[in-house]
Amino acid sequence: MEKVKELLESSKQQFIDELLELLRIPSVSADPKYKPEVARAAEFVKQSLINAGADKAEVFPTKGHPIVYGEKIIDEKLPTIVVYGHYDVQPADPINLWSSPPFEPVIKDGKIYARGSCDDKGQVYMHIKAFDLMMKTNTLPCNIKFMIEGEEEVGSNNLGDFVKANKEKLKGNVILISDTSMLANDTPSIDIGLRGLSYVEVEVVGPNRDLHSGVYGGAVANPINILCKMIADMKDENNHITIPGFYDDVQDVSDADRAEMAKAPFNLNDYKKDLEIGDVIGETGYSTLERTSIRPTLDVNGIWGGYIGEGSKTVLPSKANAKISMRLVPNQNSDKVTAMFKSYFESVAPACVKVKVSAHHGGEPVLTPTDSIAFKASSMAMEKTFGKKPIPTRSGGSIPIVALFEKELGLKSVLMGFGLDSDNIHSPDEHYGIFNYLKGIETIPYFFKYFTELSK
Ligand code: BES
Ligand code: MN
Ligand code: MN
Numbered sequence: 293m294e295k296v297k298e299l300l301e302s303s304k305q306q307f308i309d310e311l312l313e314l315l316r317i318p319s320v321s322a323d324p325k326y327k328p329e330v331a332r333a334a335e336f337v338k339q340s341l342i343n344a345g346a347d348k349a350e351v352f353p354t355k356g357h358p359i360v361y362g363e364k365i366i367d368e369k370l371p372t373i374v375v376y377g378h379y380d381v382q383p384a385d386p387i388n389l390w391s392s393p394p395f396e397p398v399i400k401d402g403k404i405y406a407r408g409s410c411d412d413k414g415q416v417y418m419h420i421k422a423f424d425l426m427m428k429t430n431t432l433p434c435n436i437k438f439m440i441e442g443e444e445e446v447g448s449n450n451l452g453d454f455v456k457a458n459k460e461k462l463k464g465n466v467i468l469i470s471d472t473s474m475l476a477n478d479t480p481s482i483d484i485g486l487r488g489l490s491y492v493e494v495e496v497v498g499p500n501r502d503l504h505s506g507v508y509g510g511a512v513a514n515p516i517n518i519l520c521k522m523i524a525d526m527k528d529e530n531n532h533i534t535i536p537g538f539y540d541d542v543q544d545v546s547d548a549d550r551a552e553m554a555k556a557p558f559n560l561n562d563y564k565k566d567l568e569i570g571d572v573i574g575e576t577g578y579s580t581l582e583r584t585s586i587r588p589t590l591d592v593n594g595i596w597g598g599y600i601g602e603g604s605k606t607v608l609p610s611k612a613n614a615k616i617s618m619r620l621v622p623n624q625n626s627d628k629v630t631a632m633f634k635s636y637f638e639s640v641a642p643a644c645v646k647v648k649v650s651a652h653h654g655g656e657p658v659l660t661p662t663d664s665i666a667f668k669a670s671s672m673a674m675e676k677t678f679g680k681k682p683i684p685t686r687s688g689g690s691i692p693i694v695a696l697f698e699k700e701l702g703l704k705s706v707l708m709g710f711g712l713d714s715d716n717i718h719s720p721d722e723h724y725g726i727f728n729y730l731k732g733i734e735t736i737p738y739f740f741k742y743f744t745e746l747s748k
Contacts, residue, residue, distance in 0.1 A: 295429040296737050303425070304730060308404070310340065311417045311729065314379075315397040315406040321357055321380035321446045330442050333379045333413075334358045337440050340420050345427035346438070354450035357442030361461070364427070365435045371747045372435035372464035373740060374703065376693070377416035377471055378444030381408035382718045389720035402726050409724035411717035415470035415710060416440055418729060422736035431737065433744040437464055441693075444471075447653030448693045455693075455700050465747065466666040467697050468739065470732060472687050472709030477727055479557055480678040482670055483707035485585065485686035486694060488620035488657035490629040494519070494637060495648040496612045503608040513644035515612040516597045522640060523614065526590055530576035533590050533618075535636045538629070543622045545586045556581065556683055566714065585686035589619040615652075619688060626654030655692020658705070665746040666706045673738035674708070677731060708739065 300307075319333035320326040334351045341349035341362035349362030357380060365372075384394035384407045392398045397406035404414065419438070426432035439462065441451050455462060472483040498515040499508070528534055545553075558581055564572065574583035583589075597612035599605040618629055634649040641647040661667060662684055674682040687707070694705050710732040716722045 293431070293737065293741070296425050296431055297734065299425055299429055300730070300733055303421075307417075307421045307733065308399075308726065308729070310421075311404070311409075311414060312397045312406075314340075314413050314417060315404070315408055316395055318384075318395045319380050319408070319442065320383050321443050322383050327357070330357045330380060334360050334442055337379050337416070337420070338362065340417075341423075341438055344420055344424035346423075349438070352454060354443075354454060356446070356450045359442065359451060359454050360438065360440040361458075362438040363436065364423070364432065366432060367435070370434040371466075371744055372437060373743060374437045374439060374462060374464040374467045375419045376467050376469050376697070376705070377419065377440050378412045378442065379408075379416060379440050380442040380445050381411070381413065382445050384720075386720065391721055394720075394722075399726070400723075403723040404726060404729070405721060405723045407722055409722055410711040410715040410728075411722065412444070412471045414724040414729055415732065418470060418710065418732035419468075419736060421733045422740075425733065426737050426740065431741075433740050434747075435464075436740075437462065444691070444693070447655070448696075449653065451693050452696055452700070455696060459701060462701055464701075464703060466664075466743065467694075467701075467703050467705040468666075468736075469691065469694070469705050469707050470709050470736075471691055472689065472707045473711040473713050473715070474709060475556060475683060475685065476712065477725065477731075478678075478680070480674045480680055480682040481556070481685045482667070482674065482682045483660075483687040483709060484662055484667070484684045485622070485659045486657060486707070487585070487588070487688055487690050488624060488626050488695070489653075489655045489690045489692060490618040490620060490626045490633065491615070491652040491654060492617075492630060492633055493615050493650050493652060494613065496522070496641070497610060497646045497648075498644065499608070499610055502610050505606045505608040509608050512608060513642070514608055515645055516609060518642065518645050519595070519597070519612040519614060522637065523592060523595075523616070525640070531574055532576075533588065535590075535632055537632055538588070541623045541625065541628070542588060545582075550582065550586075553581065553586075553686070554579065556685055584688040586621055588621050588624060589617075591617055591619075593617050619690065620657050622657045622659055624657060626656055630654060653692070655690050656695035657690075658694045658698070659686075660694075660705055660707060664704060666704065666743060669739050669742035669746055670706045670708045672742045673735050676738050677735040706739075708735070710735075
C-alpha cells in the first residue's frame with residue numbers, strides 16, 4: 293500500500309487534470325440536445341478504463357444512452373468487485389445562478405466547481421484512478437468489473453434490461469458504489485440505506501379555455517386554486533401525508549436504532565444558517581435527520597399554469613400542472629404508492645375540475661447490511677485513511693437501480709460515498725473537494741485489500 297500512496301502523491305495533478313477533462317463534456321442525459329455529448333463521455337470513460345489497464349472495455353448502446361462496461365480478471369477463483377456509477381449529469385439550469393460556467397471547471401478554495409464534479413463523475417473517476425494505481429503498483433488483489441451508466445439521472449430506464457441480459461458477465465461478490473455523501477470531511481460515514489421514489493405529474497383542468505378573470509372569476513373553478521388546495525390537503529397539521537394507506541408498509545425504526553442515529557453530529561442552527569431559513573418544518577415526532585432519512589415525504593418539484601410573463605394579465609386559466617415526488621422508505625413499494633396517489637387524487641378532485649395523473653419513473657428503497665464482509669471492509673478502509681471509524685447513516689436520496697441489482701444479480705451494494713451534502717449536487721455551483729477526490733482514490737484500494745482478505 294506504500295507504493296500506492298507514493299504513486300498517488302506524484303500523480304495528483306494528472307488525476308485532477310483528467311477529471312477536469314471529463315467534466316468539460318456536458319453529458320446531460322435529460323436533454324436530447326446533448327446526446328452526442330453523452331456518447332462522448334461514454335467513450336472517455338471507456339478509454340480511461342483501457343488506459344488504466346482493463347482487459348477489455350466496451351460501450352454498449354441502449355435504447356437511450358450507452359452503458360460502459362470494463363473488467364480486469366486476474367483469477368476466476370478470486371472475488372470480484374463490481375463498481376457501479378454514472379457518467380451522466382443533471383441539467384445545469386438555472387445557468388445564470390452559476391458563479392462560473394458549469395462545463396468549464398474551475399478550482400476555487402480547494403474545490404472543483406462543475407456540473408457532475410461530485411454527482412457522479414468525480415466519484416466515478418476516483419474508482420478508475422484507484423484501479424489505475426493498483427494496476428501500476430501490481431497490487432490489485434481481486435477481479436474488478438465496471439458498469440458505468442449514462443441514464444441514472446433520468447431513472448436508469450435501460451440499465452435493468454442490460455443487467456437482466458448480462459447476468460453472467462456481471463457475476464461478482466459485491467457492488468461498490470460511490471454516489472452518496474459523508475457527514476463531514478472529519479466525520480466519515482457510510483450510507484446503509486437509500487430512499488425509494490414515486491414520481492407523478494398531475495394536470496387539473498377547469499373550463500375548456502382561458503377566461504377573463506373578471507367576467508367569469510368567482511363562479512368558475514380556477515384550476516390553479518384547486519390544485520394548490522389539493523396539494524395543501526395532502527398533509528395534515530402534523531405534516532403527516534393524508535393519502536389513505538400511505539404509511540401502511542412503512543417500517544418502524546426501533547428506539548435503539550433511532551438513538552444510535554441521533555449520535556451522528558448534527559447542528560440545527562448551522563443547518564438553518566447554511567440554508568438561510570428561519571426554521572425547519574416536517575413530520576411531528578421526528579428529528580431533522582430522521583425526516584430526511586427514515587421517513588417518507590411528499591414534495592412538489594414544479595408547478596405551473598396561467599400567466600407568468602411580464603406585468604399582469606387578468607386571466608382565469610384553463611389548466612394547472614404539477615410534478616410531485618414522494619420519497620419512500622422500506623418496505624414501501626413505488627408502484628403501490630403511485631397507484632395510491634392516483635386513486636386518492638382522483639377521488640378528492642371536486643366536480644368542477646377534471647384531473648389526470650401520470651406516473652414517471654420510480655425506484656425502490658433499500659437497506660444494505662451492516663454485518664457483511666463488504667460493510668466491514670469499507671468501514672476498515674475508511675478508518676484506515678480518515679483515522680476514524682465511519683458512522684453508518686441512512687441517506688435521503690435515491691439510487692433506484694440498487695434494489696434491482698439485489699433482485700436480478702443477488703448482489704448487495706456498499707455505498708461508500710465521499711461527497712458532502714453541501715456540495716450542491718443538482719444545484720448551481722456544484723463542487724467536489726480535492727480532499728474528497730484524493731481521499732476516495734486513497735481509500736478504495738484498501739477496500740479491495742480488506743474485502744479480498746475477509747473473503748478468504
Ligand atoms: N447520487 C444521487 C443520489 C444521492 C445523492 C444519494 C446524495 C444519496 C445522497 C443520484 O444521482 C440522484 O440524484 N438520484 C435521484 C434519483 C433519480 C431517479 C433521478 C434522486 O435521488 O433524486
Ligand atoms: Mn448520483
Ligand atoms: Mn444525481
